[in-house]
Amino acid sequence: MLNKLIQLPANRLTWLMTVIGVLIAIQINYIQHGWINNDSVLYFEAARLFTLGEWQQGFQLFPWPLYSGLIALVHSISGFSLHFSAQILNVLFFGITTFSFLKLIRHCGGDNATLLCGALLLFSSQYIVGDALQMLLRDQGFWAFFLTGLVFFVRFYRSLSWTDAVVWQLAMITAMLFRVEGITYLAVLPLTLLWHNDSSFRTICLAFIKAHSINLALILTVTVYVSFTGLSVEHLGRLKEIFTPNLYQELTALFRYQSEIMAVQVLGKFLDEFATEGLILTFLFILTSKTLLQAGSPSALPFMSANFASN
DSSP, rough: HHHHTTTTTTHHHHHHHHHHHHHHHHHHHHHHBOOHEEEEEEHHHHHHHHTTTTTHHHHHHOOHHHHHHHHHHHHHHHOOOOHHHHHHHHHHHHHHHHHHHHHHHTTTTTHHHHHHHHHHHHHHHHHIIITTBBBTTHHHOOOOOHHHHHHHHHHHHOOOHHEEEEEHHHHHHHHHHHHHTTHHHHGGGGGGGGGGSOOOOOHHHHHHHHHTTTHHHHHHHHHHHHHTOOOOOOOOOOOHHHHHHTTTHHHHHHHHHHHHHHHIIITTTTTGGGGGHHHHHHHHHHHHHHHHHTTTTHHHHHHHHHHHHHH
């Protein structure tokens, strides 16, 4: 059976694993009925206001409303409840996540065995499948379009075509509209073009402009609009966290504040001088733990075995 899967054409195997991912998402949502936490209540209430045409109230309730708007759209088109509409989106987003994840593996040189290991790694993830998938959250939409953006950025890195440049930006902008953190990847990822060994400096500069073409157009449009309407940064919602001119000062002040908390409430007066180092080490430990352990250690065994076999 395993040999038959490995011998399948790569595209057919990718679609097969995507269908399995969708079936897993359907089964989990059927069993768990779509868990609702505090965030979900906020999304549903905003979606309810949108369906009633109360757009301003919905934006005031939750000013990052793409997920709530999609729930309201599915509800309006299908007539399903808001809860079931969110479950439909949950399944759809996990299908996109699975497909894009496997495509990313393929674009990075993975063969069919690597695709199978990647699918197993995803499907056995304790955090993604065991915890997050059963809840109705905007994170699923973020993951779906974030990975899609990565796929097209890898393609753009190789082709430097306008099509891949536009699609990568649209996908990552959509991911950003689910979670504002996506703007970090949207802004920083094109810097990797500086290490594009096969191109001249002029080509790299042109590629960098292509990779930011939509972003530059949006920034110019927003700047002109804000200038002519007299709006301030405060009217940009959560985007003011990014465009604030005092971002560095705010981040350093926040870090000092957190260090003081660790010094007083955690370490005590005999060890308070190590508060800054302790906070940095804590961040590094969290980063390492999330990277290595969230997928679940059993699921990493096939991946490790495949690497050893290839070597």
